[in-house]
Amino acid sequence: MSDTLTPAHVAIIMDGNGRWAKSRLLPRAEGHRQGVQALNRVTEAAVRRGIARLTVFAFSSENWARPAAEVAMLMQLFGQGLRRWCEPLDEAGVRLRVIGDRSAFSPGLQAAIAECEHATAGGTRMELNIAANYGGRWDVCQAAARAAAEGLAVTPETLGRFMSVPDVDLLIRTGGECRISNFLLWQSAYAEIFFTDRLWPDFSADDLDEALRWYEGRERRFGRTSEQLRAPH
Ligand code: IPE
Ligand code: IPE
Ligand code: MG
Numbered sequence: 001m002s003d004t005l006t007p008a009h010v011a012i013i014m015d016g017n018g019r020w021a022k023s024r025l026l027p028r029a030e031g032h033r034q035g036v037q038a039l040n041r042v043t044e045a046a047v048r049r050g051i052a053r054l055t056v057f058a059f060s061s062e063n064w065a066r067p068a069a070e071v072a073m074l075m076q077l078f079g080q081g082l083r084r085w086c087e088p089l090d091e092a093g094v095r096l097r098v099i100g101d102r103s104a105f106s107p108g109l110q111a112a113i114a115e116c117e118h119a120t121a122g123g124t125r126m127e128l129n130i131a132a133n134y135g136g137r138w139d140v141c142q143a144a145a146r147a148a149a150e151g152l153a154v155t156p157e158t159l160g161r162f163m164s165v166p167d168v169d170l171l172i173r174t175g176g177e178c179r180i181s182n183f184l185l186w187q188s189a190y191a192e193i194f195f196t197d198r199l200w201p202d203f204s205a206d207d208l209d210e211a212l213r214w215y216e217g218r219e220r221r222f223g224r225t226s227e228q229l230r231a232p233h
Contacts, residue, residue: 016175
């Protein structure tokens with residue numbers, strides 16, 4: 001089920017967990033826990049909508065700067081989530097991958113990541129990429145290093161081959177901020193960008209549908225003119 005109206009690659013900056021909790025006088029941790037539930041709902045909805053690839057920003061390379069207790073809580077939630085969702089993802093035909101520099105994670109977390117990637121490797125309905133300890137600048141650098149290691153000239157084409165994920169069609173950011181925060185810098189070159197005030201724990205399948213409808217109305221010109229796009233081939 002793929003057509004040009006359905007974005008092949010949707011990326012989401014899942015922002016607003018802390019504010020969601022604060023507005024309810026709850027600890028930030030509760031916002032993150034609800035954020036995991038939201039990810040589960042949106043993953044199911046994305047599979048139903050025929051989206052081939054979903055990449056979500058779970059923990060940025062800059063998020064290490066948060067209070068140690070919050071970082072520890074997020075790491076714990078990540079490990080728990082991998083163990084809890086591995087089987088249901090596999091059953092739903094979802095192949096999970098983690099993108100980012102995983103060498104900074106504890107050996108236990110690295111093992112949980114490898115296990116979940118291995119267990120879901122056969123999934124063909126959708127690819128779910130979790131960006132953890134991810135930064136767009138890091139991604140460009142690791143791609144350049146790999147291209148150089150293979151003796152290739154550094155060009156947009158060679159680098160593109162080594163980026164963690166391919167180009168993004170639709171980028172969604174929840175939580176009201178209108179910035180990229182070092183997410184998929186290279187891959188968002190021609191992404192349609194949908195900003196919403198909805199806080200991530202409140203984001204629903206209906207909100208995803210709203211973004212998908214908005215995307216359908218975009219004219220993706222990639223530098224060309226409208227007239228060129230409408231001309232018969
Ligand atoms: C996004 O929610 C989750 C992570 C960055 C891990 P935040 O924790 O940034 O929530 P706000 O922006 O403080 O509301
Ligand atoms: C971006 O959110 C990172 C994730 C959603 C994981 P932040 O909340 O960290 O972004 P800034 O710091 O407000 O730009
Ligand atoms: Mg935030």
